Amino acid sequence: MASLSGFSQDAQFSQFYAAPLYLNPAYTGTIENTRVTANYRNQWPTAGKQAYISSLAAIDHYFSKIRSGAGFMLMQNQAGASRLRSTEASLLYSFHIDINYRWKFIPAIQATFVDRNINFYSLTFPDQYTNSGFTGTPSNEPSNYNNKIYADFSTGGLLYSETFWFGASYHHLNHPNQSFNGNISRLPGELNIQAGAKIPIDNSSQGRSSLDRHVEKALMPSVLYKQQGNFSQLDAGVYMLYNPMIFGIYYRGLPFKQYSAQYPNRESVILMIGFNYQSFTFGYSYDIVVSRLTTTSGGANELSINYLFGKEQDPRKNKYRRRIPCPSFYHH
Numbered sequence: 001m002a003s004l005s006g007f008s009q010d011a012q013f014s015q016f017y018a019a020p021l022y023l024n025p026a027y028t029g030t031i032e033n034t035r036v037t038a039n040y041r042n043q044w045p046t047a048g049k050q051a052y053i054s055s056l057a058a059i060d061h062y063f064s065k066i067r068s069g070a071g072f073m074l075m076q077n078q079a080g081a082s083r084l085r086s087t088e089a090s091l092l093y094s095f096h097i098d099i100n101y102r103w104k105f106i107p108a109i110q111a112t113f114v115d116r117n118i119n120f121y122s123l124t125f126p127d128q129y130t131n132s133g134f135t136g137t138p139s140n141e142p143s144n145y146n147n148k149i150y151a152d153f154s155t156g157g158l159l160y161s162e163t164f165w166f167g168a169s170y171h172h173l174n175h176p177n178q179s180f181n182g183n184i185s186r187l188p189g190e191l192n193i194q195a196g197a198k199i200p201i202d203n204s205s206q207g208r209s210s211l212d213r214h215v216e217k218a219l220m221p222s223v224l225y226k227q228q229g230n231f232s233q234l235d236a237g238v239y240m241l242y243n244p245m246i247f248g249i250y251y252r253g254l255p256f257k258q259y260s261a262q263y264p265n266r267e268s269v270i271l272m273i274g275f276n277y278q279s280f281t282f283g284y285s286y287d288i289v290v291s292r293l294t295t296t297s298g299g300a301n302e303l304s305i306n307y308l309f310g311k312e313q314d315p316r317k318n319k320y321r322r323r324i325p326c327p328s329f330y331h332h
């Protein structure tokens with residue numbers, strides 16, 4: 001009976017700008033280097049027998065001759081004691097359009113191959129228990145429904161100037177069927193909306209925004225709104241860049257939209273720190289849980305690594321070239 005009222009949402013990263021291709025396929029090829037990213041999230045490690053673990057690796061590149069970006073992303077999610085595991089391989093493509101001197105628009109598409117499986121033998125069933133407790137004998141429940149393979153498609157767009165950015169993405173356009181046993185269990189679409197601004201906090205040449213120099217000192221307030229099925233959530237906060245360091249604080253929740261009096265829509269306060277070293281950027285964040293899981297979840301630890309190959313082109317050679325002002329987690 002409980003399984004009939006179970007709900008869940010897609011995995012999320014607190015350092016969402018350190019996982020740009022997962023956030024929105026339109027971030028594919030948004031720098032002129034080859035970019036490699038890796039992310040690891042360990043969520044609620046003390047809430048049950050197993051934590052919720054998300055791992056991601058991605059690579060993308062911008063091809064200036066055809067004004068396009070291409071990328072590849074590999075992601076795996078493991079959920080709880082049942083070892084419910086989803087492995088995803090994605091191909092991404094974006095096209096870069098100059099609207100005018102100030103604004104640039106990037107539409108993008110994403111195609112994903114998903115292999116979803118469950119470790120049936122990590123579960124226990126009523127026929128494995130007696131009045132004396134767990135017997136350890138195999139269950140008579142059928143165990144041939146433990147794997148599902150399907151295709152998934154997503155799209156996104158990004159509009160930005162030298163100071164502002166607005167992005168939106170919609171994942172699971174085809175609402176794939178995730179059921180293991182042949183029934184219908186459609187994956188709801190997920191809408192992400194991102195927006196923010198870059199505000200210099202230094203009047204010197206290092207603090208100003210320019211085409212040929214990365215902002216050294218700046219505040220970057222931003223928001224991320226997520227909606228999937230009947231559930232929605234908001235991440236709102238600010239990053240502070242003081243090169244080579246970057247600091248961030250965010251609140252995750254949507255207090256004015258409560259699903260019930262017992263479950264207010266508040267989740268966590270997120271603290272983040274990162275630093276640049278040559279072509280590497282490292283980030284660490286911790287989610288301080290403020291929901292009813294406060295004393296039992298153990299929060300969430302998250303690590304990110306970004307690495308850039310090659311030398312970026314001189315933007316002065318292209319007067320329409322604009323760098324995205326959102327937190328980039330890398331040196332220009």
